[in-house]
Every structure is written in structure tokens, then in C-alpha cells.
Amino acid sequence: MKALGMTSTDGPEAVALEEMPVPEPGPGEVRVKLAAASINHRELFITRGMYPGMKLPATLGCDGAGTVDALGEGVSDATLGAEVVLYPGRNWGPDRDAPAADFGLLGMPFSGTIADYIVVPAENLAPKPAHMTFEEAGAMPLTGLTAWRALMFKGKLKAGDTLLISGVGGGVATFGLAFAVALGANVYVTAESQDVIDRAVSMGAKGGLLYTDPEWRRQVGKLTGGIDVVLDGAPSPSFANYVRAIKPGARIVIYGSTAGNEITFNATDIFLKSASIVGTQVGDPQDFRDMLAFVDAHKIKPVIERSFPLAQAKEALLHLQDKHSFGKIVVTM
Amino acid sequence: MKALGMTSTDGPEAVALEEMPVPEPGPGEVRVKLAAASINHRELFITRGMYPGMKLPATLGCDGAGTVDALGEGVSDATLGAEVVLYPGRNWGPDRDAPAADFGLLGMPFSGTIADYIVVPAENLAPKPAHMTFEEAGAMPLTGLTAWRALMFKGKLKAGDTLLISGVGGGVATFGLAFAVALGANVYVTAESQDVIDRAVSMGAKGGLLYTDPEWRRQVGKLTGGIDVVLDGAPSPSFANYVRAIKPGARIVIYGSTAGNEITFNATDIFLKSASIVGTQVGDPQDFRDMLAFVDAHKIKPVIERSFPLAQAKEALLHLQDKHSFGKIVVTM
Missing domain, CATH: 3.40.50.720 (NAD(P)-binding Rossmann-like Domain)
Structure with a gap:
């Protein structure tokens, strides 16, 4: 599969689309075939090494939407082919007021969404809002x-x-x-x-x-x-x-x-x-569920400024850096 | 009656014990015969004119405890002779998060507690905690x-x-x-x-x-x-x-x-x-009730540094200004 990888901290110009093996889900995990991701300022900070807890190599991207593609052992609450949007974090922990010490986001330290596939814990899945396209759903998680x-x-x-x-x-x-x-x-x-x-x-x-x-x-x-x-x-x-x-x-x-x-x-x-x-920073899984319910009730859609195919993911990153004005930059697979 | 009055903003040296008429409660109000009050830094600020919403003349003091002495028309939930401690504010309003614009404290803009008697709305009364003396109860409201x-x-x-x-x-x-x-x-x-x-x-x-x-x-x-x-x-x-x-x-x-x-x-x-x-500032009537319940449950008593008779109320004020180290300064009637 292709994925936007990063092996140095030389800035967004140094990232490249790489060939990687399709990941296999472990126990409690699912593989999602991604349809859309989006670009956030955090990817720019990460490519410059200006982010807490830097860990290389990394695949970038913490926003993703797609379809469930494979189920790991013991996963009972996900269905193959289901259209999903991904909670962008892992290990929030039990305290609603602040994340636990090992909380992190997809796309460094955990594997990222600007890729053909991603493996995440099954609890990261939420149903894609029915009124949204994959592009719209994939534009929403982190900033929404x-x-x-x-x-x-x-x-x-x-x-x-x-x-x-x-x-x-x-x-x-x-x-x-x-x-x-x-x-x-x-x-x-x-x-x-x-x-x-x-x-x-x-x-x-x-x-x-x-x-x-x-x-x-x-x-x-x-x-x-x-x-x-x-x-x-x-x-x-x-x-x-x-x-x-x-x-x-x-x-x-x-x-x-x-x-x-x-x-x-x-x-x-x-x-x-x-x-x-x-x-404040990000949000916990309950916030994510609450937001999706509200978005669904009010039929809210993200503002998308521009969409790039995965092959131009690096251009999407540079667009956010140099030319962004209003709304989200999307990458489609 | 005697009361610690203030007619200028020349500082704590300029305040004086004055002779004033005993106030009469109006509808919904009660008169309390005060047994103890306490001194707070706000009185020092007020005597220097350094407090928002200055209004003269004023009687000082926003902490008080005593006994119910007379009931105004329509007051049904207070008993003559009951031992009470006073909620130190008026007009908090309906929002628990912040006071209304016309919220104020006893002892400027409303009449104060460093006096033999005070008239307050009946809802300002709370039962004096049974484990406290009047001095202890009168030391508690504002700072507690x-x-x-x-x-x-x-x-x-x-x-x-x-x-x-x-x-x-x-x-x-x-x-x-x-x-x-x-x-x-x-x-x-x-x-x-x-x-x-x-x-x-x-x-x-x-x-x-x-x-x-x-x-x-x-x-x-x-x-x-x-x-x-x-x-x-x-x-x-x-x-x-x-x-x-x-x-x-x-x-x-x-x-x-x-x-x-x-x-x-x-x-x-x-x-x-x-x-x-x-x-944060002061607290609303619900906070006051919650505090009294906690204080009662845990038998907490205020730390009193020193107690002065009403005749030496001005000395009490100067003590807070010049010699205070730990705990409350009390005035007893």
C-alpha cells in the first residue's frame, strides 16, 4: 500500500509517499480501507520535529474515514464493509477532564491515516454520518x-x-x-x-x-x-x-x-x-460521540477548501503551509 | 445603637464608632441583634475608597452572627431568638456561575455587621452551627x-x-x-x-x-x-x-x-x-448552605487570631492592617 511516510525532521518538503506492507489487525483491532483523510497543522509541526514526543519513522495523518476491511481476533462490534469515521486518538483514559499520560494521536506516535489502510483498536470506529461523503467525514475528526x-x-x-x-x-x-x-x-x-x-x-x-x-x-x-x-x-x-x-x-x-x-x-x-x-486539547471518545450526534441532528458538513488525491499528499501538506485560507484540506484514496 | 461608620475615604484611622438609630425591618426583612462580626481586608480597601462601587456613608462589616430580634411583615421562616449566621451578600441572582450586576455585600453597599443590630432580608439567615461560638460563627462568612x-x-x-x-x-x-x-x-x-x-x-x-x-x-x-x-x-x-x-x-x-x-x-x-x-469571588447562597453543612459534618472551627470588643472595632481594623499573621480578627458585641 501507499502511505505518507516521514523519516527525518527536515520539514514538509522531505516527506514522501512510500510503499509499505498492508498492516494486519491484532486482537481487538480492525483494519480500515481508507477513503479520505485530511491535513492538519500538526502534520506540519511534526515534519519539522516541533511536536511533543517525536518518534520516527512515522506515517502521517490523524483524520480518516473509510470501510472496515478486516477484523482481528475477538472483535464482535464491527462489521466488514461498514462505513466508518475514526476517533483520532488512543488511550485517553478514564478522566474526562484531561487525557492520561500515554494518550496519543494517530499519525505519530500511532500509525497514520494518509495511507491506503490503517489498523486501529475497534473502539476507534464510529459510523460515518449518513449525510456526509467520505471526504467530508474524513475532514472532521481532529479539528471538529x-x-x-x-x-x-x-x-x-x-x-x-x-x-x-x-x-x-x-x-x-x-x-x-x-x-x-x-x-x-x-x-x-x-x-x-x-x-x-x-x-x-x-x-x-x-x-x-x-x-x-x-x-x-x-x-x-x-x-x-x-x-x-x-x-x-x-x-x-x-x-x-x-x-x-x-x-x-x-x-x-x-x-x-x-x-x-x-x-x-x-x-x-x-x-x-x-x-x-x-x-483544551482534542477531546475524549464521549466528546467524539456527542459531536457526531450533534452533527447528524443538525446535518452539519465541514467546509472543504480543496481536495488532493493520495498521490499528491505532499502537495496537500504544502498547500496548508503556503496557501490555506478557509476550511479543510482533504486527501482522497 | 453603636456602629462602625465611615464618612470619608481617609483610611482606617478615620473610621469611628457612631451612635445610630436601631433599624426597623421592612417587609420580608428581619432584624438581628449581632453578637460577633469579623474584620476583612475589604474593609481596609473600603476605608481608602479603593473598592468598586463606593457609596458613602457606610457602616462596615460583612460577617455577622447573632440572634433574630424582630421580624418584618410577611416573614414566616424565621423565629425570634434563633441563633443565626448571615449570608454576607445580597442579590446574587439566578446564575450559579457568576453574580448578577446588582450583587453586593453587607458593609457597603448594604448596611454592615460591625454594629449592635442589622436588618437583612430573611433569606440571608442560616442557623449558627451548633458546635461554634458566636465569635467563631461570625468569623466565617466572607472568607469561609x-x-x-x-x-x-x-x-x-x-x-x-x-x-x-x-x-x-x-x-x-x-x-x-x-x-x-x-x-x-x-x-x-x-x-x-x-x-x-x-x-x-x-x-x-x-x-x-x-x-x-x-x-x-x-x-x-x-x-x-x-x-x-x-x-x-x-x-x-x-x-x-x-x-x-x-x-x-x-x-x-x-x-x-x-x-x-x-x-x-x-x-x-x-x-x-x-x-x-x-x-472566583465570594459565593452564592447554595455555596453558603453547602459550606455550613460541611463545616457541621466535620466540626470545623475557624482559626481566630484575636478578638476585640465593639468599642475597639477601629483597633481591630488597624490590627489587621499592621499586625495580622494567621487567622481571623473578630469583633464582639
């Missing part, structure tokens, strides 16, 4: 799950709440927008261009501000009327711009730090408003 | 409630968790220590002197570090084995010293900012650990 947990489990977003998505356009932010609109929240965004704001508004956002405008700090309170939940993957320097506009009891949910690590905040803004700054 | 909510409602502290109390000695921290030990948590403290650490250990803390020692940052992880919950009322510069020692899913609960407002943190430390920084 991260957005779901950030907003619903950690951010406790409710219908009627006001949500600020700080920096819309990426996968997590775009899923967050779709989920929050479907829930009935009032969603505002910041973005780097008016085009992206318009795109967000067409998906249901109430309005947006350009984060390139140094005045946005002054406008955000007036535009939103006060913020209940913030979703932010790059909280510096945005943090200081919205913290004054949060309402009592607000939840600022942080799922990344791609704009630098240091955040400075005023303790008084947080404690006098009974507000919280909440860190 | 703040500690309870911070640890239990916001911090979700569980038996077996490791708690760091950053800067023990004050009222909230001391109640936090007592509650956490009774719950079965492993409690560590930082303090300004070995005497205070020894005092905390005698109350059940497992150990402590001097925050005056610049090396405490290096020692806190080893001493505690990793922290589940932090209780901090002065999170700068302590914050950077313990944030690296938190465990996945940790809750850093901030109830004040007495050491300055600016906190700088590393976003990666928070989101890669699914940790939270949680602001």
Missing part, C-alpha cells in the same frame, strides 16, 4: 472534535450566548463557527481579511472585526455587547484585546498557541468577573 | 464562603487531590486549608515565614515552602509531586513559580490580586495540560 470539546465541554456554550472566535479560517475555528451557529449562539469573529469575515457571516456569524486593525480592541465590546465564550488558538496578542469585553462568568478557551506563548493578563479582569481561562 | 466556592465549586477539589495554597495565613487561605484537609486532599502551602508553615502543618498541611526563597520554583514540583488545584489570592509573581508544577487538568483558582495585577503565563503550559485559570 477539538472545536466541539472547546465550546461544549470546556466552554459550556449555550444557545443565546455570545461567542467570539478569535482568528477564524482554520479547521477548529470553522467547525466552531458551524457548531455554535447550529446551537443558537451569537457568533462574532476576528479575521485577517474582509473576505474571511464575509465567508464567516455567510455561515451564520453576526459580524466580525479585522485583527489587523489596531482599533479592534475598542470595537469588540460594542460590536458583541459583551462576550460569554472566546475560542482562541493563538491567544497572544489577541488576549489583551478582548479580555475587557468579557461578561461575568465568561470562559476563554485556548486550544493552541500558534502566535507565541507569552500571555499577560490582568488578574482583576478575571477574578472580579468570575471568568475562566480554560486550556 | 470564598474559600469554599474557590475550592469546591470552582476548583472541583476531590479527596486525594494535591492542593497548593499560595500564601497561607489570611482568612480565605486558612479556611481553604481546613476545608481541604477535612476533605482528604494533600495540602501544601507557601508562606512568608517558617512559623506560618509550621502552623499550617499543625492544621494538617503536608508541607510548605517559603515564598521569600527564590528557589521555591524549583522545589515545588518535587515537594508536591504535581499539583491538581492551586488557591491563590495574590497570583503575581507566584504564578510563574508554580505553573510548571501543575498536573494535567489542573485548576488554578484566583480569588484576589493583592500582589499586583499583571500575570504573564505561557499558553502552552495551560492548553497542553488541559488546565484552567479560574476567577
Whole structure:
């Protein structure tokens, strides 16, 4: 089979489609013939060796959808030929609030989805939502799950709440927008261009501000009327711009730090408003099930920017690095 | 009656015991003949005009215990002569997560407890815990409630968790220590002197570090084995010293900012650990009931540093300002 392999940390230019043996499922495992995967920023970090717990060689990709192709010993709850989407992690453990120490994702440290086949534990399987194509289902797991947990489990977003998505356009932010609109929240965004704001508004956002405008700090309170939940993957320097506009009891949910690590905040803004700054990563299997049920009920589909065949998986990676603007990059087998 | 009144913002030296008319309860209100009150740092801030929503003249004091002395029209759930302790706030509102905009405390903006009598809404009454003296009950409301909510409602502290109390000695921290030990948590403290650490250990803390020692940052992880919950009322510069020692899913609960407002943190430390920084203030009536039930079940008593008669209430205030070290300052009527 073909798989997007990685043997050095020389960046996305150094990855290559490799010929590998088709893997055999062990006890409790299943083999899935993949139909679609997607590209995430974590693959770019991994190719540069900038990810915790680096382990080489690796096959990349943690999002996947396909059909059940072979069952290992003792697997009773999976059916050959079933159309499935894969929970992107392994070994979350028993604590819903945080993953166990040996938690990891498909596509480093565990084998990845940008390949013709993958073997995973049977509990990683979930039914592909019936209203989605394989491409759509394969675009969803990591970023959809991260957005779901950030907003619903950690951010406790409710219908009627006001949500600020700080920096819309990426996968997590775009899923967050779709989920929050479907829930009935009032969603505002910041973005780097008016085009992206318009795109967000067409998906249901109430309005947006350009984060390139140094005045946005002054406008955000007036535009939103006060913020209940913030979703932010790059909280510096945005943090200081919205913290004054949060309402009592607000939840600022942080799922990344791609704009630098240091955040400075005023303790008084947080404690006098009974507000919280909440860190989140990925989500547990229950979050995944909850998200799939919600997606199914609301017939939500991911925004796909572009799709590449497996033979061009490396180009897909470079597209995310250099040309991405809004929505997910998909790889199809 | 006598009451500790305040007509200027010239500091604690300018307050005076004044003669005032005994207040009459209106519909739904009760008059309480106070037996004991306590002094909190908020009174010092108020006397200097450094408190949000300043309103003069004011009678000081938000902690009180005494006996029901007169019932207003329509009050059916209070009994004359009943021994009570007062919920220290008014108008929390329906949201357990944060108070409503018109929430306030007794002793500015509402009338205070350092007085012979107070009139409050009947719903502010709770039975005085039978194992406590009036002095002990009157020492508890504000700081006990703040500690309870911070640890239990916001911090979700569980038996077996490791708690760091950053800067023990004050009222909230001391109640936090007592509650956490009774719950079965492993409690560590930082303090300004070995005497205070020894005092905390005698109350059940497992150990402590001097925050005056610049090396405490290096020692806190080893001493505690990793922290589940932090209780901090002065999170700068302590914050950077313990944030690296938190465990996945940790809750850093901030109830004040007495050491300055600016906190700088590393976003990666928070989101890669699914940790939270949680602001908290006071507590709602349900927290107050929960605290009283816990205090009763575990026969917890406040630590009282010193008691002053009402005639020396101003000296009590100055004692907190100048000489306080560990536990509560009480005023008795």
C-alpha cells in the first residue's frame, strides 16, 4: 500500500509517499480501507520535529474515514464493509477532564491515516454520518472534535450566548463557527481579511472585526455587547484585546498557541468577573460521540477548501503551509 | 445603637464608632441583634475608597452572627431568638456561575455587621452551627464562603487531590486549608515565614515552602509531586513559580490580586495540560448552605487570631492592617 511516510525532521518538503506492507489487525483491532483523510497543522509541526514526543519513522495523518476491511481476533462490534469515521486518538483514559499520560494521536506516535489502510483498536470506529461523503467525514475528526470539546465541554456554550472566535479560517475555528451557529449562539469573529469575515457571516456569524486593525480592541465590546465564550488558538496578542469585553462568568478557551506563548493578563479582569481561562486539547471518545450526534441532528458538513488525491499528499501538506485560507484540506484514496 | 461608620475615604484611622438609630425591618426583612462580626481586608480597601462601587456613608462589616430580634411583615421562616449566621451578600441572582450586576455585600453597599443590630432580608439567615461560638460563627462568612466556592465549586477539589495554597495565613487561605484537609486532599502551602508553615502543618498541611526563597520554583514540583488545584489570592509573581508544577487538568483558582495585577503565563503550559485559570469571588447562597453543612459534618472551627470588643472595632481594623499573621480578627458585641 501507499502511505505518507516521514523519516527525518527536515520539514514538509522531505516527506514522501512510500510503499509499505498492508498492516494486519491484532486482537481487538480492525483494519480500515481508507477513503479520505485530511491535513492538519500538526502534520506540519511534526515534519519539522516541533511536536511533543517525536518518534520516527512515522506515517502521517490523524483524520480518516473509510470501510472496515478486516477484523482481528475477538472483535464482535464491527462489521466488514461498514462505513466508518475514526476517533483520532488512543488511550485517553478514564478522566474526562484531561487525557492520561500515554494518550496519543494517530499519525505519530500511532500509525497514520494518509495511507491506503490503517489498523486501529475497534473502539476507534464510529459510523460515518449518513449525510456526509467520505471526504467530508474524513475532514472532521481532529479539528471538529477539538472545536466541539472547546465550546461544549470546556466552554459550556449555550444557545443565546455570545461567542467570539478569535482568528477564524482554520479547521477548529470553522467547525466552531458551524457548531455554535447550529446551537443558537451569537457568533462574532476576528479575521485577517474582509473576505474571511464575509465567508464567516455567510455561515451564520453576526459580524466580525479585522485583527489587523489596531482599533479592534475598542470595537469588540460594542460590536458583541459583551462576550460569554472566546475560542482562541493563538491567544497572544489577541488576549489583551478582548479580555475587557468579557461578561461575568465568561470562559476563554485556548486550544493552541500558534502566535507565541507569552500571555499577560490582568488578574482583576478575571477574578472580579468570575471568568475562566480554560486550556483544551482534542477531546475524549464521549466528546467524539456527542459531536457526531450533534452533527447528524443538525446535518452539519465541514467546509472543504480543496481536495488532493493520495498521490499528491505532499502537495496537500504544502498547500496548508503556503496557501490555506478557509476550511479543510482533504486527501482522497 | 453603636456602629462602625465611615464618612470619608481617609483610611482606617478615620473610621469611628457612631451612635445610630436601631433599624426597623421592612417587609420580608428581619432584624438581628449581632453578637460577633469579623474584620476583612475589604474593609481596609473600603476605608481608602479603593473598592468598586463606593457609596458613602457606610457602616462596615460583612460577617455577622447573632440572634433574630424582630421580624418584618410577611416573614414566616424565621423565629425570634434563633441563633443565626448571615449570608454576607445580597442579590446574587439566578446564575450559579457568576453574580448578577446588582450583587453586593453587607458593609457597603448594604448596611454592615460591625454594629449592635442589622436588618437583612430573611433569606440571608442560616442557623449558627451548633458546635461554634458566636465569635467563631461570625468569623466565617466572607472568607469561609470564598474559600469554599474557590475550592469546591470552582476548583472541583476531590479527596486525594494535591492542593497548593499560595500564601497561607489570611482568612480565605486558612479556611481553604481546613476545608481541604477535612476533605482528604494533600495540602501544601507557601508562606512568608517558617512559623506560618509550621502552623499550617499543625492544621494538617503536608508541607510548605517559603515564598521569600527564590528557589521555591524549583522545589515545588518535587515537594508536591504535581499539583491538581492551586488557591491563590495574590497570583503575581507566584504564578510563574508554580505553573510548571501543575498536573494535567489542573485548576488554578484566583480569588484576589493583592500582589499586583499583571500575570504573564505561557499558553502552552495551560492548553497542553488541559488546565484552567479560574476567577472566583465570594459565593452564592447554595455555596453558603453547602459550606455550613460541611463545616457541621466535620466540626470545623475557624482559626481566630484575636478578638476585640465593639468599642475597639477601629483597633481591630488597624490590627489587621499592621499586625495580622494567621487567622481571623473578630469583633464582639
